[in-house]
Amino acid sequence: MFEARLGSTTLLKKIVDALREILSQSTLDCSDSGIQLQAMDNSHVSLVSMLLQNDCFEKYRCDRNISLGLDLKSLSKVLKCASGDDAVTISAPDKADKVQLSFESAGKERTADYELRLLNLDQEHLGIPETDYSCVVIMPAIEFARICRDMTSFSESVVIACSKDGIKFSASGEMGSANIKLSQTSKGDVDLTVEEPVTLSFAGRYLSTFTRATPLSEKVKIGMAADVPLLVEYPIEDYGYIRYYLAPKVDD
Amino acid sequence: SASQAKLKDFFKPK
Numbered sequence A: 001m002f003e004a005r006l007g008s009t010t011l012l013k014k015i016v017d018a019l020r021e022i023l024s025q026s027t028l029d030c031s032d033s034g035i036q037l038q039a040m041d042n043s044h045v046s047l048v049s050m051l052l053q054n055d056c057f058e059k060y061r062c063d064r065n066i067s068l069g070l071d072l073k074s075l076s077k078v079l080k081c082a083s084g085d086d087a088v089t090i091s092a093p094d095k096a097d098k099v100q101l102s103f104e105s106a107g108k109e110r111t112a113d114y115e116l117r118l119l120n121l122d123q124e125h126l127g128i129p130e131t132d133y134s135c136v137v138i139m140p141a142i143e144f145a146r147i148c149r150d151m152t153s154f155s156e157s158v159v160i161a162c163s164k165d166g167i168k169f170s171a172s173g174e175m176g177s178a179n180i181k182l183s184q185t186s187k188g189d190v191d192l193t194v195e196e197p198v199t200l201s202f203a204g205r206y207l208s209t210f211t212r213a214t215p216l217s218e219k220v221k222i223g224m225a226a227d228v229p230l231l232v233e234y235p236i237e238d239y240g241y242i243r244y245y246l247a248p249k250v251d252d
Numbered sequence B: 001s002a003s004q005a006k007l008k009d010f011f012k013p014k
Helices: A011-021 A072-080 A141-152 A204-216
Strands: A002-006 A025-031 A036-041 A048-055 A059-064 A066-071 A087-092 A098-104 A109-118 A133-141 A159-162 A166-172 A177-181 A191-194 A197-204 A219-226 A230-236 A240-246 A249-251 B001-004
Touching: A002 A011, A011 A072, A011 A087, A011 A204, A048 A230, A059 A141, A059 A166, A066 A072, A066 A240, A109 A197, A133 A141, A133 A159, A133 A166, A133 A204, A141 A166, A141 A177, A159 A191, A159 A204, A159 A219, A166 A197, A166 A219, A166 A240, A197 A204, A197 A249, A204 A230
Parallel strands: none
Antiparallel strands: A002 A059, A002 A087, A025 A036, A025 A066, A036 A048, A048 A240, A087 A098, A098 A109, A133 A191, A133 A219, A159 A166, A159 A197, A166 A177, A219 A230, A230 A240, A249 B001
């Protein structure tokens, strides 16, 4: 038996919104310690890794490991039927072919149950090595989203250059060019840890897709090192994270 | 010019 109750549906809605532009279907791997997800986009350029620890939930029970293959569009439709302040319980028996989502209104006067058919997804998992990123930048998530939006209107490629002086985003296209530089401030809203400067080029549309996770967190962490995928991490309160990895563009 | 790398160039299948 698997059963997980969240006090508010809003968190689940935000998580699904953060995933569904990059993934159409995905498997939730549920174990005693919590729920994990790892999946690549269709073109195998980016990867999403999510962790929700069991202490994220008001109630959590997972008698044996279970994989729940879900169509995220369908899950999103079900979540639209619920209010943000409803409590939600996700449950499935062992060897399930369906998952149940039960919503309970804040005053407990309304309950609604939905069943979703599970999918048998054959998802490939990649080993993500521990990486010492040469540059780690923590900045307001809203600022990162704004920069990605502004950059992608100039060019398909975004160059990110990070040094002790700051992090610089550049895009150059037919229309012209754009450069945005953020320096570390005494207010502490931009925090830079730089061992070595790094400059890498990335596809802007993926960066923009990652910013769908902005409502999850005030801060975003960006990790860069030469010739490794970019890390963009949004913490989920103190209970987990959504991490996106993006392969860089390489010179031919 | 630059081309897009794939994740499998960096991360190995488990």
